[in-house]
Amino acid sequence: MNLIAKTTLFYLLVAVLVFGIGGWVTYHVVKTEVTKETDFQLYDEVQDVANDVRDGIPIEILRRRKVGIEHLGDHLKIDTFYRFSDTLAPHPYRAGEMEPYRKLEAVKEVDGSFYHISITDVFIESDDIYDVVVEILWRLFLILGVGMLIASFLVTRWLLTPFQRILSSIRGFNIKQPEPLDLPATSTKEFRQLNAFVSAMTERARRDFRSVREFSENASHEMQTPLSIARGKLELLQETQDLDQEQLRLINDAQNALRRLSKLGSALLLLTKIENHEFRAQREVDISAVVNACLDNFSELAMLRGLPVKREVQPDVGLAIDPTLADVLVSNLVRNAIRHNQEDGAIEVKLDKQGFSIRNTGAPPSIPTADLFKRFRKNQQSEKSMGLGLAIVKKICDTNQLEVGYDFQDGWHEIKVKFPINV
Incomplete structure (x- = not known):
């Protein structure tokens, strides 16, 4: 995941958090404001009911307006009070369903008589407030998300263009080139x-x-x-x-x-x-010819030591490698198989499009096999060996994307060099 995608994802996560907290705060603020306005409306209705009683409108008619009113008498000594509360009442249009209502109870004095008045009504339901807030915030988040994506992949890409050019220049840098690195000019301080x-x-x-x-x-x-x-x-x-x-x-x-x-x-x-990568593979080398020539050169030395060499070399195997390094690679492995062999031993060489392998008889390794490709690590501490042959082989393989491995089994040492798949 690149920097632009990570930045956009981070900002979207922050936006989700901000919108979530903002939605919760907005819901409670709106609900509080609606409740306040509802209470004011209920208070005005209580005043209107008291005025209707004062004007002589019968109580039975007022009760038809969903107003609860009771006459408490003329000698009730009690202060007028207002009590707001939340309650549940049947839904006016959905049979059997209850919905939250706001209720106001008050005792009012009208022409020396005291009346208990209660009014229950709803103006905006809490569910409606929640749905509206969620819908608004969801649409805002969708617009903001699309805007952030567009801004990230257009504006941010434009801002990071100098950085991409710098990376391109670094990728093309060669430590052996005589000219200094050419970097693009930019007005950004960083x-x-x-x-x-x-x-x-x-x-x-x-x-x-x-x-x-x-x-x-x-x-x-x-x-x-x-x-x-x-x-x-x-x-x-x-x-x-x-x-x-x-x-x-x-x-x-x-x-x-x-x-x-x-x-x-x-x-x-x-x-x-x-x-230092001073050897460059300019073209494919006929590695089959290199292996055959190397085996021919070392055939006399192998014969002097009584080591028969069995070769299975597939013709016309190409490998993208410097010719000098190809010769050094094969020569070191063949020389190593002859030098570290045993009396009445044998050598087997195989080459195909998958890789090159060489097997030789010999005593078990005296050092950990993982150290055989390190510098100055010599099996059986041979005085004639400098301990650099396999280290050079390993370095050649690493610089040419080749895999090299070692195995010892049933008295046979085997070194395999795997070629790239596209060989």
């Missing part, structure tokens, strides 16, 4: 403040991105130079005569460490580039 904040935030993000990218590229490049020099020096030292076996072992260990450090730098740089 939107101008939002523009200033978004501009400053995106500019800071672009500046930080450039700094991090330059640092990672420079660090990787500069690190490779001394590493190459060190490896060259060690190779020269290794060719020196009169070196014993211990010295040769130390030189070999140093070369392995430098080689691992070089690979680590390259892997971390690749992860950084993937996280």
Whole structure:
């Protein structure tokens, strides 16, 4: 639910509450006013009855007017009083139905004689007052509701147009673009403040991105130079005569460490580039050709370790992914299946339009399976593994809307990569 709909709904709920309280107050105010006017009318009628008695009109004739009158005598010493009350009386037109009436009782002195006079009448019923108030408020609420809906979706939409343009500009923002974010001009103070904040935030993000990218590229490049020099020096030292076996072992260990450090730098740089979305899928890649080429490249290594590779690769499977990332994804999974296999083991590879899966035999995982795709988490703590292969696979899948999962069952490790449905 968008902001306009939520605002409209909130105002309608407030209107229901206000109209409900207002209707209750209106009903009682109108009823009080009607009762007051009815009492005034009954009072005037009592005066008229007293005047009719004074004029000599017989009591029997006055009683025909729904007036109750009794002669109390000439020597009754009592003050004149008026008593108003509510009562029930038969409906004049509906047989057997009672309705509320207003009643006035009074004792009046007429030419020295005292008379008890009672008049019962109704001018506006309470039910009629209630129906009128409800009908008026319902119509007003309907008009107000329609007006609020029109105002919300027209006036409010017009007021929020700059906000929608700002959102559109933010959605199209690319942290790698050289130009600053182009935000629409507006005369609204709050939107101008939002523009200033978004501009400053995106500019800071672009500046930080450039700094991090330059640092990672420079660090990787500069690190490779001394590493190459060190490896060259060690190779020269290794060719020196009169070196014993211990010295040769130390030189070999140093070369392995430098080689691992070089690979680590390259892997971390690749992860950084993937996280910064520097690889874009410009077109569909024939992932079938990538898988077959990768399996051919690693076939000799698998044969040296005595690992038969069973492949079921469906031809002409396309996937929208950068070709470099596709090769890294498949290569890491195949290399991982070979490296973490067992003697007399096997590897099974399957590719179709639903996804890519690779299975290999091996010992049960020594760490929680949920941690296998984290950086520097290595199964069985293999010295030859840097713990970044599956982390790179996970990052490639995340940035390309692919699902990757791991399962171990009956001595088989299986990693599945599910392709999008529209592949």
